[in-house]
Amino acid sequence: MKSRRQFLQHFSAALALPALAGWTNKPEASLQGPVLKVAIMGLGSYGTRVADALVGCKRAKLTGVISGTPSKIKTWQSKYGIAEKNCYTYDNSDQIKNNPDIDAVYIITPNALHHPYAIRVAQAGKHVICEKPMALNAMEALEMVNACKKANVKLLIGYRMHFEANTLEVVRMRKAGEFGKPLFFQGLSGFRIGDPGQWRLTKNLAGGGAMMDIGVYSVNGARYMLGEDPVWVTAQETKTDFQKFKEGVDETIQFQFGFASGAVASCLSTYSMNNLDKFFLNGEKGFAELQPATGYGPIQGRTHRGALALPHVTHQTTQMDEMAQIILDNKVPEIPVDGAEGLKDMKIIDAIYLAAKTGKRVDLKF
């Protein structure tokens, strides 16, 4: 069985495109300007991926770390050249308040810690970047939004696909009417999860199972592919492995959305199937398919007009350069990545869990 990382890297290795010489060496005007000084909280495998990606950024830079594991801090210090004074534990992390070397903290902890630490970071007066899912539920998400508003700091959610070129091209085509009226979205998001002891399979840390971790891609994808928020949700949960997937940890959920326009969506979230990462948008006049749609490697796909083949750039590098501009230049991204956007997804996920539990359609208002 593959690990989560191996899964998400799968297409990267298999389908890597030849580098387009010089493509990343021509910074746009927007990539010139002040640099966002970022501390990473949570030094796990995804934190490392973001740290590596930050090395390639023009507008963002890794300057600090917050971790409960001293040995990890040492390793990161030597690997990324982080000053001793910018290293924090969870106990003293409130002291970032007085550190001019840290503008923002990227929270990459287990899901359950997003809410308390986002609020603490906000209260320390630093901008918050929070990995998805932004919280365990909509209530927590709303509290995070309010805390950041009150502290007058920005809250951004780690929606890296919102900055990916092929994804943005589909969104551009949809906005330009090239698909005609959007009618149907299908999202398949899943992988076969390995180690049963990991935090992602622990209800208290993950807040759920596949839906929180990978299903959220289809939840979010339905919205940016169709350009609309759902007005109703239905969902059906299936569990086959009660050892691995304990009470409150979902293995497989099918979920459906209806939209005010009449469009519908049909999605799958699973921890029991290999490499499911497909988006399909069908409109009155055309279609788009993305596969892989959300993996870390090159996003590939086609529309009724032909192949989508915009060059791959490490997603997290683009994300962090763009987030720096959102924070420092007040840039408005093509697809929102703010707390309100994350809150919508959490409301939908709450509704999916409720619909799966009750067997009833859940209506939504935003």
Next chain:
Amino acid sequence: MKSRRQFLQHFSAALALPALAGWTNKPEASLQGPVLKVAIMGLGSYGTRVADALVGCKRAKLTGVISGTPSKIKTWQSKYGIAEKNCYTYDNSDQIKNNPDIDAVYIITPNALHHPYAIRVAQAGKHVICEKPMALNAMEALEMVNACKKANVKLLIGYRMHFEANTLEVVRMRKAGEFGKPLFFQGLSGFRIGDPGQWRLTKNLAGGGAMMDIGVYSVNGARYMLGEDPVWVTAQETKTDFQKFKEGVDETIQFQFGFASGAVASCLSTYSMNNLDKFFLNGEKGFAELQPATGYGPIQGRTHRGALALPHVTHQTTQMDEMAQIILDNKVPEIPVDGAEGLKDMKIIDAIYLAAKTGKRVDLKF
């Protein structure tokens, strides 16, 4: 807007493979033997397609017609060389009883006539081949099964995909365990229906809307792709055009199945989207995709092992040659096409309509 026929021919024209010289000119041993003498009841566009396909059959032959339109009978007589004595109206069709030139009647009428005429044909002692959906509901289907049993004639449903080479290759692979345990099926079946006055959009004649006509492909496909019958059904109906899709005529239905094995299925049936004809089977060890999966032209697709590219033969020609062997030689087909098979699909469709109406999961037993 395309007509139904144009839709189903779409891929035929666009993707026709070069003929493999000689491929259809080598009859297998099973294609040598007595010939099934077939009368067609209902001389519409699909009846014409079957008549044309019968010209290429080795084991089946068009010998008679039953129609309410004298001018159509004349046209067919001259086009297919049908003897005057083998031509019937609906009023005198019971007289086929005494006609040795007719072994079986292929009923290709509007759906509502399948039940009464299947019973009449059975009572006349002739084998019944009935186009899908076999009836308006499971009750009617059961009555047809019983009537044919009582009359000691065979009842076959027009499941042409059950004889299609690429489809059978996927089923063979699944039975051989090449996909591992089947986990997920997805079926998208739809097209944009044209003329609002046609019988397919008339509740009394069609018995429903897209589900009866095109959704049934995903219903049936879920079963032969996964090799299992569903134990529960959920469904969500969406209607945007209340003029075209009157009361009882479904425009779009999303439906989901659960299976005793833990596999799940997620399907779409629609009369409002262009050319949706995709099947996807995902197993523990591999996958199969068919697109188009059920159109009249070449079926195309791929598995984890590569492209599926078995040569295209006119589906209805293969179907009728195979059905002749089922009737005359008691051949057992790889995937059943008998009344019991059709009855299962009607039970499922009844459950889909009930689930869509009540918003509740419907459990199924076969």
